[in-house]
Amino acid sequence: QSVLTQPPSASGTPGQRVTISCSGSSSNIGVTNVYWYRQLPGTAPKTVIYRNNQRPSGVPDRFSGSKSGTSASLAISGLRSEDEADYYCAVWDVSLRGVLFGGGTKLTVL
Amino acid sequence: EVQLVESGGGLVQPGGSLRLSCAASGFTFSRSWMSWVRQAPGKGLEWVANIKYDGIEKYYVASVKGRFTISRDNAKNSLYLQMNSLRAEDTALYYCVRYGDVLFDAWGQGTLVTVSS
Numbered sequence: 001q002s003v004l005t006q007p008p009s010a011s012g013t014p015g016q017r018v019t020i021s022c023s024g025s026s027s028n029i030g031v032t033n034v035y036w037y038r039q040l041p042g043t044a045p046k047t048v049i050y051r052n053n054q055r056p057s058g059v060p061d062r063f064s065g066s067k068s069g070t071s072a073s074l075a076i077s078g079l080r081s082e083d084e085a086d087y088y089c090a091v092w093d094v095s096l097r098g099v100l101f102g103g104g105t106k107l108t109v110l
Numbered sequence: 111e112v113q114l115v116e117s118g119g120g121l122v123q124p125g126g127s128l129r130l131s132c133a134a135s136g137f138t139f140s141r142s143w144m145s146w147v148r149q150a151p152g153k154g155l156e157w158v159a160n161i162k163y164d165g166i167e168k169y170y171v172a173s174v175k176g177r178f179t180i181s182r183d184n185a186k187n188s189l190y191l192q193m194n195s196l197r198a199e200d201t202a203l204y205y206c207v208r209y210g211d212v213l214f215d216a217w218g219q220g221t222l223v224t225v226s227s
Binding site: 102 | 145154155156157160169170171172205211212213214215217218219220
């Protein structure tokens with residue numbers, strides 16, 4: 001069981017805004033940066049948000065990240081069918097001295 | 111273009127050993143931290159190990175400590191993962207990943223390890 005907690009699923013209709021949460025603790029999210037990855041079936045993950053709220057080049061501004069205390073969120077606005085994927089949060093945990101991934105959230109575009 | 115190509119996966123019996131390799135190109139490998147991340151079939155991502163660019167600092171997830179060893183050869187632009195005392199729960203797709211300021215910013219396509227009798 002992951003120390004970072006994500007909802008197993010999320011859904012929305014095209015054009016809607018959806019958010020995916022990631023809950024951690026004072027030894028990870030509370031003191032380090034949060035990263036978000038998107039994984040399409042059969043492919044390697046790709047970064048959509050780094051350092052809590054930064055977007056890599058090529059990631060549309062429909063994607064945004066935020067962090068407050070020991071929780072973080074990924075928001076996707078103007079939902080599109082191609083956003084359907086698995087999304088993972090990740091952080092460095094200073095107590096475990098290792099990287100933690102959330103359990104992943106399967107986003108479905110209805 | 112950054113390229114990471116894993117090899118060495120396969121079917122191994124419980125208790126057996128396997129050595130994964132990753133050939134890196136398109137960036138300065140000797141200045142990059144590297145990682146192994148795995149994904150069991152139908153499951154989520156799990157970080158396995160990190161290694162500093164000079165090979166001195168290494169970090170492991172608790173479940174593989176004492177069984178797996180991450181190493182690198184900067185002269186060959188190669189990353190390795192020696193896996194001993196393999197268990198069924200080690201069955202996964204193993205990704206070679208560049209680790210840096212944006213955490214994991216380049217991934218290979220993975221090599222599949224299956225531990226089964």
